[in-house]
Amino acid sequence: VEPQELDPHQISGVPEARLARALFEGLVAHDAEMKVVPAVASRWEVSSDGLVYTFHLRPEAKWSDGAPLTAHDFVRSYRRTLSPSLGAPRIETLFHVVGAERFAKGELLDFEQTGFKALDAQRLQITLREPVAFLLNLMTHQEWLPVPLHVIAKVGPTDRPGNRWTRPETFVGNGAFVLKSWRAGQKIVVSRSPTYWDRARTKLDEIHFFPVDNINVEEQMYRAGQLHITANVPIAKITSYQRAAGSPLRVDPMGGVYFYQFNVKRPPFDDARVRRALAYAVDRDALIRNVSRGGEEPAYQIIPPGLSGYRSHQSFAADVARAQELLAAAGYPDGRGFPAAELLYNTSENHRAVAEAIQQMWRKHLKIDVKLTNQEWKVYLDTMSRTHDYQIARAGWVTPEPHLYLE
Numbered sequence: 001v002e003p004q005e006l007d008p009h010q011i012s013g014v015p016e017a018r019l020a021r022a023l024f025e026g027l028v029a030h031d032a033e034m035k036v037v038p039a040v041a042s043r044w045e046v047s048s049d050g051l052v053y054t055f056h057l058r059p060e061a062k063w064s065d066g067a068p069l070t071a072h073d074f075v076r077s078y079r080r081t082l083s084p085s086l087g088a089p090r091i092e093t094l095f096h097v098v099g100a101e102r103f104a105k106g107e108l109l110d111f112e113q114t115g116f117k118a119l120d121a122q123r124l125q126i127t128l129r130e131p132v133a134f135l136l137n138l139m140t141h142q143e144w145l146p147v148p149l150h151v152i153a154k155v156g157p158t159d160r161p162g163n164r165w166t167r168p169e170t171f172v173g174n175g176a177f178v179l180k181s182w183r184a185g186q187k188i189v190v191s192r193s194p195t196y197w198d199r200a201r202t203k204l205d206e207i208h209f210f211p212v213d214n215i216n217v218e219e220q221m222y223r224a225g226q227l228h229i230t231a232n233v234p235i236a237k238i239t240s241y242q243r244a245a246g247s248p249l250r251v252d253p254m255g256g257v258y259f260y261q262f263n264v265k266r267p268p269f270d271d272a273r274v275r276r277a278l279a280y281a282v283d284r285d286a287l288i289r290n291v292s293r294g295g296e297e298p299a300y301q302i303i304p305p306g307l308s309g310y311r312s313h314q315s316f317a318a319d320v321a322r323a324q325e326l327l328a329a330a331g332y333p334d335g336r337g338f339p340a341a342e343l344l345y346n347t348s349e350n351h352r353a354v355a356e357a358i359q360q361m362w363r364k365h366l367k368i369d370v371k372l373t374n375q376e377w378k379v380y381l382d383t384m385s386r387t388h389d390y391q392i393a394r395a396g397w398v399t400p401e402p403h404l405y406l407e
Contacts, residue, residue: 001346001377002185002211006166008142009081012089013381014398015211017142022190022207023173024145027055027074027124028136034253034399036136040069040146040174040197041124050131055124062195063148064171064178071118077146079103079111083159089385093138098127134310137399148172176202185211213376215349222406230406235350238293241406248406251295255304256398258296260343260358263391268339273330278392280316280323281365282358291357292350320365327366335367342371345394346380355394 001015008020027041038044041055061069078097081088082104095101098115102108115127128135138144148165149158151172156163165171171179176199177190188209192202212218215232222230233241233249241249262269269275284298297305303312324334332338343359345351355372362368370392375383383389 001213003188004378004381006171006179006182007147007163008145009077009086009088009147010161011142012385013377015377019188019190019209020142020145021175022177023171023175023179024142024147025175025196026139026145027057028139030140030399034255036140050133051128053126053128053135054119055126057122057124058197059122060197061174062197063151063174064193064195065148065151066195067148067150067172068121069146069174070121071124072121073146073149074124075116075118076149078114078116078144080147080149080159081143082111082114085159087161088143090141090143093141093143096128096130096132096135096138098129140399146174148174177204177207180206187211213347219406232348232350233294233406235291235293235353250406254399255306256396257299257302257304258354258394258396259299259302260392261395263388263393265388266391268330268332268341269391271330273326274332277323277326277330277366278362280319280326282361283318285318287354287357291353323365327368332368338366338368340371341368341391342373343392343394344380344383344390345372345374346377347374351394 003011003016003019004013005011005016006019006023008024011017011020025039027039027044028036029039031037040057040061042058044053044055046053055071057069057071063069078094078100080086082091082094082100084104084106091100091104095104099108099113100115103111103114108114115125115129117125117127119125132138151170152158152163152165155165155170166179168179168181173179173193174196176193176196178193180189180191182188188211189206190209191206192204193199196202210218210221210227212221215234218227218230218232219234219237221227238249241247262275264270264275284300288296288298300317301312301315303310305311327333327335327338343355345355352372352374359370359372362370374380384393384395
């Protein structure tokens with residue numbers, strides 16, 4: 001799909017995150033086995049109480065305009081991410097740091113009182129409110145990436161959305177690639193960065209990103225040789241790819257959760273009994289077996305199994321009788337009187353297939369009808385993050401890499 005934005009502090013979707021990983025690099029990164037490895041930081045130490053992290057930055061790290069990349073750049077970037085006026089979408093991952101949440105809410109005005117400190121040009125210190133075993137994994141996400149404030153300030157306000165510094169003519173990053181061209185609706189091209197600290201190991205000269213909205217068209221482009229890799233495989237084609245000799249389909253482990261979220265400010269979803277009833281009525285095992293067919297695990301808890309070595313003990317199971325009991329207690333026995341409701345998803349044949357299956361489960365078990373509606377990617381993101389004009393909406397959280405793709 002056409003990306004919402006290339007500013008890493010303004011994005012929340014997977015398509016944008018893929019571009020951000022090419023154009024920017026944080027203190028740490030994931031390798032091919034999804035293990036945390038050094039990136040801009042060559043090494044780090046953690047205090048014995050697990051509260052203080054000290055990162056040592058590579059002196060050879062630079063921005064793509066040749067300017068040195070320092071610990072001060074990271075501190076200024078974190079301040080920008082947390083600025084209330086910017087409205088960055090995923091800042092909660094920084095709230096483990098002392099003072100970060102209070103600064104984001106406007107309760108703390110002096111950023112120097114937070115736990116982000118540049119000890120000198122090459123040493124960055126981060127102090128946490130409590131030990132966080134998965135901190136380094138969190139730091140691979142885009143809200144932790146540095147941005148070139150020295151460039152952004154020349155184009156417009158640094159702490160306001162809509163600054164167009166990410167256009168090819170003004171873009172500066174610190175990743176393995178730089179933005180070469182961006183033709184809206186056609187193609188985004190990134191090329192090898194001449195200033196990247198590890199450029200000798202960058203194997204590709206360019207990457208071409210195509211914004212394709214139709215998953216079937218994307219798969220056809222792959223089979224025609226127009227794409228070398230795609231992470232979007234039509235559900236209907238998964239089985240045939242799995243059975244094919246020498247199949248190009250790869251299925252790798254991925255930490256993530258696919259879920260529907262409710263707008264709890266709108267009735268009847270302001271009633272927890274209604275929300276729980278709809279959750280109990282969904283047979284996730286049947287969804288995996290008959291619909292998604294990609295080797296997923298049923299999500300009866302919000303935390304993916306094995307994420308950073310942790311397995312959640314909070315779980316439940318599909319229970320139609322319990323779902324019917326809860327819906328009746330909320331005032332809708334056998335679905336009688338249940339108001340009109342809509343389920344929103346971003347345009348995709350795969351999302352539609354899942355939505356239709358769940359729609360049928362709710363109709364069969366609870367005797368309620370939920371209308372399905374879809375929106376183009378950028379409109380959907382605006383609805384989810386700004387207007388909140390929905391009742392039920394598809395959402396998800398994933399680690400940086402897809403688990404199923406063609407190559």
